Amino acid sequence: GQQVMQIPQYQHVQEGEDFTTYCNSSTTLSNIQWYKQRPGGHPVFLIQLVKSGEVKKQKRLTFQFGEAKKNSSLHITATQTTDVGTYFCAGIQEGSRLTFGEGTQLTVNP
Amino acid sequence: DGGITQSPKYLFRKEGQNVTLSCEQNLNHDAMYWYRQDPGQGLRLIYYSQIVNDFQKGDIAEGYSVSREKKESFPLTVTSAQKNPTAFYLCASSISGPRNTIYFGEGSWLTVV
Numbered sequence: 276g277q278q279v280m281q282i283p284q285y286q287h288v289q290e291g292e293d294f295t296t297y298c299n300s301s302t303t304l305s306n307i308q309w310y311k312q313r314p315g316g317h318p319v320f321l322i323q324l325v326k327s328g329e330v331k332k333q334k335r336l337t338f339q340f341g342e343a344k345k346n347s348s349l350h351i352t353a354t355q356t357t358d359v360g361t362y363f364c365a366g367i368q369e370g371s372r373l374t375f376g377e378g379t380q381l382t383v384n385p
Numbered sequence: 386d387g388g389i390t391q392s393p394k395y396l397f398r399k400e401g402q403n404v405t406l407s408c409e410q411n412l413n414h415d416a417m418y419w420y421r422q423d424p425g426q427g428l429r430l431i432y433y434s435q436i437v438n439d440f441q442k443g444d445i446a447e448g449y450s451v452s453r454e455k456k457e458s459f460p461l462t463v464t465s466a467q468k469n470p471t472a473f474y475l476c477a478s479s480i481s482g483p484r485n486t487i488y489f490g491e492g493s494w495l496t497v498v
Contacts, residue, residue: 281427306484317475317489318428363427365487372443373483375420377427 279366281376289384294351296379298364305367307340307347312378313360321349321362354383388412389490391476397496398470405462406493408476417459418477418487421445428475434459435482463495470497 280299288294298307306325310318322331324340324347331338337350347366351358361378368374389410398404410417419431430443434453448467453459459478463470474493479485 308486310487317492318487320486320488323486365428367483372430372433373487374430375428380425 279364279374279376281364281379283379284377285380285382287382287384288354290356291353294354294358294381296349296362296364296381298347298349298366298376300345300366300368302368303344305344307344307364307366308373309338309347309349310363310365310375311360312363316360318363351381354381356383356385359383389476389478389488391474391490391493393493394491395494395496397498400497401465403462403464404470404495405460406474406476406495408459408461408490410457410459410476410478410488410490412478412488413456414478414488415456415481416479416483416485417453418479419443419449419451419459419461420475420477422473422475422492424473431461431474470495 278301282297308323309321312318322338327344328342329340335352339348361380363378364376365373392407416435418433420428422428429445431449432440432443432451434440437456440451440453448464450462476490477487479487
Protein backbone atom coordinates (compact mmCIF):
# COMPACT_ATOMS: atom_id res chain seq x y z
CA GLY A 276 0.00 0.00 0.00
CA GLN A 277 0.88 3.64 -0.11
CA GLN A 278 3.54 4.70 2.38
CA VAL A 279 4.49 8.15 3.52
CA MET A 280 7.83 8.44 5.28
CA GLN A 281 8.73 11.40 7.41
CA ILE A 282 12.14 12.43 8.76
CA PRO A 283 13.54 13.15 11.20
CA GLN A 284 11.49 11.47 13.91
CA TYR A 285 12.77 13.88 16.54
CA GLN A 286 14.42 17.28 16.35
CA HIS A 287 15.74 19.39 19.22
CA VAL A 288 16.67 22.99 18.47
CA GLN A 289 17.62 26.12 20.36
CA GLU A 290 15.12 28.91 20.15
CA GLY A 291 15.96 31.00 17.12
CA GLU A 292 17.35 28.14 15.07
CA ASP A 293 15.66 26.92 11.92
CA PHE A 294 13.86 23.58 11.60
CA THR A 295 12.92 21.41 8.63
CA THR A 296 10.94 18.20 8.35
CA TYR A 297 10.75 16.12 5.20
CA CYS A 298 8.05 13.90 3.82
CA ASN A 299 8.57 11.30 1.09
CA SER A 300 6.14 9.06 -0.71
CA SER A 301 6.78 5.93 -2.73
CA THR A 302 4.09 6.99 -5.18
CA THR A 303 2.90 10.22 -6.76
CA LEU A 304 0.54 12.16 -4.55
CA SER A 305 -2.47 14.15 -5.70
CA ASN A 306 -2.11 16.46 -2.72
CA ILE A 307 -0.35 16.74 0.60
CA GLN A 308 -1.54 18.19 3.86
CA TRP A 309 0.37 19.28 6.96
CA TYR A 310 -0.90 19.12 10.52
CA LYS A 311 0.49 20.21 13.88
CA GLN A 312 -0.23 18.44 17.16
CA ARG A 313 0.70 20.21 20.37
CA PRO A 314 1.72 18.02 23.34
CA GLY A 315 -1.43 16.49 24.82
CA GLY A 316 -3.57 17.90 22.02
CA HIS A 317 -5.08 16.83 18.75
CA PRO A 318 -3.81 17.41 15.19
CA VAL A 319 -4.74 20.73 13.67
CA PHE A 320 -4.70 21.40 9.93
CA LEU A 321 -2.00 23.79 8.75
CA ILE A 322 -2.07 23.76 4.97
CA GLN A 323 -2.72 21.77 1.79
CA LEU A 324 -0.51 21.70 -1.29
CA VAL A 325 -1.86 20.50 -4.62
CA LYS A 326 0.32 21.73 -7.46
CA SER A 327 3.71 20.41 -8.53
CA GLY A 328 6.45 22.66 -7.19
CA GLU A 329 4.03 24.64 -5.07
CA VAL A 330 5.40 26.81 -2.27
CA LYS A 331 3.21 28.36 0.40
CA LYS A 332 4.16 30.50 3.37
CA GLN A 333 2.48 31.13 6.69
CA LYS A 334 4.51 33.70 8.61
CA ARG A 335 7.67 31.79 9.62
CA LEU A 336 6.50 28.50 8.08
CA THR A 337 7.32 27.57 4.47
CA PHE A 338 5.75 24.55 2.83
CA GLN A 339 6.97 23.01 -0.41
CA PHE A 340 5.60 20.30 -2.70
CA GLY A 341 8.15 18.61 -4.92
CA GLU A 342 8.15 18.83 -8.70
CA ALA A 343 7.41 15.10 -8.98
CA LYS A 344 4.72 15.35 -6.27
CA LYS A 345 6.43 12.64 -4.26
CA ASN A 346 7.97 14.75 -1.53
CA SER A 347 7.25 17.75 0.60
CA SER A 348 8.91 19.79 3.29
CA LEU A 349 8.02 22.14 6.10
CA HIS A 350 10.60 24.72 7.13
CA ILE A 351 10.29 26.92 10.20
CA THR A 352 12.52 29.98 10.37
CA ALA A 353 13.75 31.19 13.75
CA THR A 354 11.85 28.73 15.92
CA GLN A 355 9.97 29.87 19.00
CA THR A 356 8.82 27.89 22.02
CA THR A 357 5.29 28.07 20.65
CA ASP A 358 6.42 25.92 17.72
CA VAL A 359 6.82 22.89 20.01
CA GLY A 360 4.78 19.90 18.90
CA THR A 361 4.63 17.11 16.38
CA TYR A 362 4.30 17.97 12.71
CA PHE A 363 2.60 15.45 10.45
CA CYS A 364 2.40 15.29 6.72
CA ALA A 365 -0.46 13.39 5.11
CA GLY A 366 -0.64 12.50 1.46
CA ILE A 367 -3.24 11.07 -0.80
CA GLN A 368 -2.63 9.02 -3.88
CA GLU A 369 -5.12 9.36 -6.71
CA GLY A 370 -8.18 7.30 -5.86
CA SER A 371 -6.81 6.31 -2.48
CA ARG A 372 -7.17 7.61 1.01
CA LEU A 373 -5.11 9.94 3.15
CA THR A 374 -2.00 8.39 4.65
CA PHE A 375 -0.20 10.08 7.53
CA GLY A 376 3.53 10.13 8.04
CA GLU A 377 4.83 9.17 11.49
CA GLY A 378 5.48 12.79 12.36
CA THR A 379 8.45 14.84 13.49
CA GLN A 380 8.47 15.78 17.15
CA LEU A 381 10.00 19.24 17.60
CA THR A 382 11.42 20.41 20.90
CA VAL A 383 12.57 24.01 21.28
CA ASN A 384 14.94 24.94 24.10
CA PRO A 385 14.51 28.52 25.30
CA ASP B 386 -19.91 26.01 18.84
CA GLY B 387 -19.24 23.92 15.73
CA GLY B 388 -16.91 21.03 16.02
CA ILE B 389 -16.30 17.42 16.87
CA THR B 390 -17.05 16.12 20.32
CA GLN B 391 -15.52 12.93 21.61
CA SER B 392 -16.43 11.28 24.86
CA PRO B 393 -15.24 10.19 27.24
CA LYS B 394 -11.84 11.91 27.27
CA TYR B 395 -10.38 9.28 29.60
CA LEU B 396 -11.58 5.72 29.97
CA PHE B 397 -10.30 2.77 31.94
CA ARG B 398 -11.53 -0.74 31.21
CA LYS B 399 -10.69 -4.23 32.29
CA GLU B 400 -9.23 -6.61 29.77
CA GLY B 401 -11.92 -8.58 27.97
CA GLN B 402 -14.56 -5.87 28.08
CA ASN B 403 -15.94 -4.09 25.06
CA VAL B 404 -15.94 -0.31 25.17
CA THR B 405 -17.64 2.24 22.94
CA LEU B 406 -16.19 5.66 22.20
CA SER B 407 -18.59 8.37 21.16
CA CYS B 408 -18.00 10.85 18.34
CA GLU B 409 -20.47 13.56 17.36
CA GLN B 410 -20.00 16.37 14.83
CA ASN B 411 -22.18 19.35 14.03
CA LEU B 412 -20.17 20.50 11.01
CA ASN B 413 -22.56 18.82 8.54
CA HIS B 414 -19.65 16.81 7.20
CA ASP B 415 -20.33 13.70 5.14
CA ALA B 416 -17.06 11.90 5.90
CA MET B 417 -15.96 10.70 9.33
CA TYR B 418 -12.88 8.81 10.45
CA TRP B 419 -11.38 7.00 13.41
CA TYR B 420 -7.63 7.02 13.97
CA ARG B 421 -5.48 5.37 16.57
CA GLN B 422 -2.33 7.03 17.89
CA ASP B 423 0.21 5.22 20.04
CA PRO B 424 2.71 7.26 22.11
CA GLY B 425 5.32 8.87 19.91
CA GLN B 426 3.80 7.45 16.76
CA GLY B 427 1.73 8.58 13.83
CA LEU B 428 -1.94 8.19 13.05
CA ARG B 429 -3.28 4.90 11.81
CA LEU B 430 -6.71 4.68 10.19
CA ILE B 431 -9.15 2.27 11.83
CA TYR B 432 -12.40 2.89 9.97
CA TYR B 433 -13.88 5.60 7.81
CA SER B 434 -17.31 6.48 6.50
CA GLN B 435 -18.05 8.66 3.51
CA ILE B 436 -21.82 8.55 3.86
CA VAL B 437 -24.51 7.47 6.26
CA ASN B 438 -25.03 3.72 6.55
CA ASP B 439 -21.75 2.98 4.82
CA PHE B 440 -18.24 2.53 6.21
CA GLN B 441 -14.95 1.00 5.16
CA LYS B 442 -12.11 -0.71 6.99
CA GLY B 443 -8.91 1.19 7.38
CA ASP B 444 -5.43 -0.18 7.92
CA ILE B 445 -6.00 -1.59 11.42
CA ALA B 446 -9.70 -2.50 11.63
CA GLU B 447 -9.27 -5.87 13.36
CA GLY B 448 -10.81 -5.83 16.82
CA TYR B 449 -12.87 -2.71 16.17
CA SER B 450 -16.39 -2.04 14.92
CA VAL B 451 -18.30 1.08 13.93
CA SER B 452 -21.75 2.22 12.87
CA ARG B 453 -22.98 5.25 10.95
CA GLU B 454 -26.72 5.43 11.46
CA LYS B 455 -26.76 9.22 11.56
CA LYS B 456 -24.71 11.76 9.66
CA GLU B 457 -23.48 13.43 12.81
CA SER B 458 -22.52 10.31 14.77
CA PHE B 459 -19.77 7.70 14.26
CA PRO B 460 -19.23 5.61 17.41
CA LEU B 461 -16.30 3.22 17.68
CA THR B 462 -16.45 -0.01 19.67
CA VAL B 463 -13.18 -1.49 20.85
CA THR B 464 -13.90 -5.17 21.28
CA SER B 465 -12.20 -7.75 23.44
CA ALA B 466 -10.65 -9.13 20.24
CA GLN B 467 -8.37 -6.09 19.98
CA LYS B 468 -5.06 -7.34 21.36
CA ASN B 469 -3.49 -4.01 22.41
CA PRO B 470 -6.34 -1.55 22.88
CA THR B 471 -4.57 0.95 25.14
CA ALA B 472 -4.06 4.04 22.96
CA PHE B 473 -5.22 7.53 22.10
CA TYR B 474 -8.23 7.46 19.76
CA LEU B 475 -9.00 10.36 17.47
CA CYS B 476 -12.25 10.93 15.63
CA ALA B 477 -12.22 13.23 12.63
CA SER B 478 -14.44 14.52 9.87
CA SER B 479 -14.20 16.27 6.53
CA ILE B 480 -16.72 17.80 4.15
CA SER B 481 -16.73 15.05 1.60
CA GLY B 482 -13.55 13.02 1.62
CA PRO B 483 -9.81 13.04 2.33
CA ARG B 484 -8.99 15.76 -0.21
CA ASN B 485 -10.68 18.22 2.09
CA THR B 486 -9.33 19.49 5.37
CA ILE B 487 -9.74 16.94 8.14
CA TYR B 488 -10.91 18.27 11.48
CA PHE B 489 -10.07 16.28 14.58
CA GLY B 490 -11.82 15.90 17.88
CA GLU B 491 -9.87 16.25 21.10
CA GLY B 492 -9.39 12.53 21.40
CA SER B 493 -10.14 9.78 23.90
CA TRP B 494 -7.50 8.09 26.01
CA LEU B 495 -8.33 4.41 26.53
CA THR B 496 -6.41 2.39 29.09
CA VAL B 497 -7.09 -1.29 29.44
CA VAL B 498 -5.85 -2.95 32.61
